[in-house]
Amino acid sequence: AQSVTQLGSHVSVSEGALVLLRCNYSSSVPPYLFWYVQYPNQGLQLLLKYTTGATLVKGINGFEAEFKKSETSFHLTKPSAHMSDAAEYFCAVSRGGATNKLIFGTGTLLAVQP
Amino acid sequence: DTAVSQTPKYLVTQMGNDKSIKCEQNLGHDTMYWYKQDSKKFLKIMFSYNNKELIINETVPNRFSPKSPDKAHLNLHINSLELGDSAVYFCASKGGGTDTQYFGPGTRLTVL
Numbered sequence: 001a002q003s004v005t006q007l008g009s010h011v012s013v014s015e016g017a018l019v020l021l022r023c024n025y026s027s028s029v030p031p032y033l034f035w036y037v038q039y040p041n042q043g044l045q046l047l048l049k050y051t052t053g054a055t056l057v058k059g060i061n062g063f064e065a066e067f068k069k070s071e072t073s074f075h076l077t078k079p080s081a082h083m084s085d086a087a088e089y090f091c092a093v094s095r096g097g098a099t100n101k102l103i104f105g106t107g108t109l110l111a112v113q114p
Numbered sequence: 115d116t117a118v119s120q121t122p123k124y125l126v127t128q129m130g131n132d133k134s135i136k137c138e139q140n141l142g143h144d145t146m147y148w149y150k151q152d153s154k155k156f157l158k159i160m161f162s163y164n165n166k167e168l169i170i171n172e173t174v175p176n177r178f179s180p181k182s183p184d185k186a187h188l189n190l191h192i193n194s195l196e197l198g199d200s201a202v203y204f205c206a207s208k209g210g211g212t213d214t215q216y217f218g219p220g221t222r223l224t225v226l
Contacts, residue, residue, distance in 0.1 A: 032213050043118075043204060044157075044217040051213055088155060096213050100145070101170050104157040 002027045002093045006105035014113050019063075019078040021108045023091030026072065033074040034092040034102065035065055044090065050074065051096065061085070086112045117141050118218035120205050126224045127195055135190045135221045137205030144210050145169075146188040148180060151202040151220070163188055192223075200225045 007022040025031055032051045036044040048059025055067040065076045074091060088109050092102040118139045127133050139146065147170070148160040162170035163182040177193045192199060205218040 034214075036217075038155075043219040044206075046214055046216075049214060090157065094213065099162065099170055100208060100213060100215075101147070101159045101162060101172075102149075102157075102215060103159075107155045107157075 002031065002095065002103045004091050004093050004103055004105035006089075006091050006108050008108055009106065010109050010111065012111040012113060013081045015083055016080050019076070019081045019085065019110065021076040021089050021091075021110065023065075023074045023076065023105060024072050025074060025091075025093045027093055027095065029095050032094045032096045032100075033065075033067060034094070035059065035063070035074075035076050036090045036092060038088040038090065038107075040087070047076070047089075081110075081112045083112050083114065086110055118205055118207055118216050120203075120218040120221050122221060123219065124222050124224075126226065128226055129195055129197060131195050132191070132193045133195060133223070134192070135203055135205075135223070137188045137190070137218055139186055139205075139207040139216070139218075141207055141209060141216060143207035143216075144185060145208045146182065146185075147206040147208070147215065148188065148190050149204045149206065149217075151204060153201070157204070161188075161190075195223075195225045197225050199223060 003026045005024045034049045035047040050067045058064045091105040145164045147162045151157045161180040166182045179191045182188045202220045206215040208215045
């Protein structure tokens with residue numbers, strides 16, 4: 001079975017500060033890992049994903065994440081927070097393939113203070 | 115052009131009623147999904163169709179019935195609505211050869 005744990009349901013940072021959102025996963029097969037962002041009253045938008053290859057993946061809006069198999073982690077970072085980054089962030093895992101259902105974490109609400 | 119669209123965006127109804135939510139994607143994808151997001155923002159898969167065939171059916175009450183008339187459409191019909199069905203329902207689609215799911219804007223269902 002696969003699962004995702006996001007540590008910290010709420011994270012608050014100052015504008016310009018480092019953003020670090022934590023995600024740990026459990027998977028019995030090589031995982032496919034995703035970060036999605038949800039702005040208020042909107043759908044989910046893919047930030048970045050890891051399937052195979054380079055473990056450091058870069059996404060949109062300056063975000064990146066590193067797959068660390070030894071730590072079963074896929075933490076999301078951004079060097080400098082912007083007010084527009086305030087949103088809910090979801091980490092998800094799948095096993096790929098035909099069924100490819102996404103198992104989501106419980107989400108982290110990022111607040112950016114001026 | 116909206117890639118994955120859902121109608122309606124908001125749906126308010128009484129307990130016991132039957133309602134449908136429609137989803138359409140213009141991405142040419144083969145696989146479509148329904149997810150439910152509860153009041154705590156937790157997202158859980160409900161169903162998936164691949165080329166009009168049901169491939170994922172999670173533990174969902176049989177009051178929920180998905181229907182896929184063609185590859186571009188996946189509708190969700192809900193019978194005898196209950197208070198606990200209140201949630202945001204998201205449709206998503208995925209093309210063959212990719213692992214990225216594209217989500218619609220969601221339908222906020224409120225059962226009174």
